[in-house]
Amino acid sequence: MGTRSVTRFWEWGRKIICVGRNFAEHAKELKNELPTEPVLFLKPPTAYVKEGSEILVPHYSSDLHHEVELGVVLGKAGREIPLSSAMEHVAGYALCLDMTARDVQDKCKAKGLPWTLAKAFDTSCPVSDFIPKERIPDPARVELWLKVNGVTRQRGSTAHMIFSVPYLISYISGVMALEEGDLILTGTPKGVGAVHEHDEIQAGIDDVISMTFKVSRRASITQ
Numbered sequence: 001m002g003t004r005s006v007t008r009f010w011e012w013g014r015k016i017i018c019v020g021r022n023f024a025e026h027a028k029e030l031k032n033e034l035p036t037e038p039v040l041f042l043k044p045p046t047a048y049v050k051e052g053s054e055i056l057v058p059h060y061s062s063d064l065h066h067e068v069e070l071g072v073v074l075g076k077a078g079r080e081i082p083l084s085s086a087m088e089h090v091a092g093y094a095l096c097l098d099m100t101a102r103d104v105q106d107k108c109k110a111k112g113l114p115w116t117l118a119k120a121f122d123t124s125c126p127v128s129d130f131i132p133k134e135r136i137p138d139p140a141r142v143e144l145w146l147k148v149n150g151v152t153r154q155r156g157s158t159a160h161m162i163f164s165v166p167y168l169i170s171y172i173s174g175v176m177a178l179e180e181g182d183l184i185l186t187g188t189p190k191g192v193g194a195v196h197e198h199d200e201i202q203a204g205i206d207d208v209i210s211m212t213f214k215v216s217r218r219a220s221i222t223q
């Protein structure tokens with residue numbers, strides 16, 4: 001990776017590994033069972049979008065949902081990482097949104113199909129600037145919030161995660177090699193809901209960072 005800095009992880013083209021149903025209250029609101037092991041899915045690096053660009057509703061969805069999440073930026077590669085050394089692989093964090101085409105996801109779930117169309121479309125992963133590890137001394141004490149047009153929709157603490165950040169790093173590294181520049185989205189607290197064209201999403205981590213995105217609609221593709 002030469003002289004590239006992991007502080008601009010979104011430019012590295014690395015994996016985005018997402019954890020689903022990691023907060024009991026969110027699993028309940030979508031009528032999902034509580035997981036006994038982490039539920040994983042992936043987004044491609046083309047999902048990244050930074051402040052200043054818009055979140056695009058995919059042309060095939062009419063129910064795009066926000067999910068605010070803590071992102072963990074990997075600073076050191078590893079496979080089969082022991083729980084005891086998992087935090088040594090963390091370079092820092094990012095505030096992330098796991099934008100989800102809920103109508104499409106519901107159809108995929110009903111048919112037993114993968115969630116790619118619902119979760120992996122362009123602009124499905126808005127991210128903040130890199131947050132150095134020292135600014136978040138304990139990833140189990142992070143207060144996440146999200147507002148749409150100034151109205152609070154989500155507020156939750158990572159203290160309520162079912163699987164902790166070190167556990168997730170260790171678990172995921174037993175499934176796939178983790179690389180420097182990878183990002184792990186650790187799941188959303190309750191309060192997910194729809195956004196529409198022209199809405200403004202503001203999200204933050206108390207005392208650490210906030211970010212703002214506008215929602216727009218992606219023109220349909222003629223084939």
Ligand SMILES: CC(=O)CC(=O)C(=O)O
Pocket residue numbers: 018019020021022023026030067098100186187188
């Ligand atoms: C049902 C979901 O979309 C799971 C998910 O992404 C989450 O954060 O929980």
Ligand SMILES: [Mg+2]
Pocket residue numbers: 018019020067069098187188
């Ligand atoms: Mg999510």
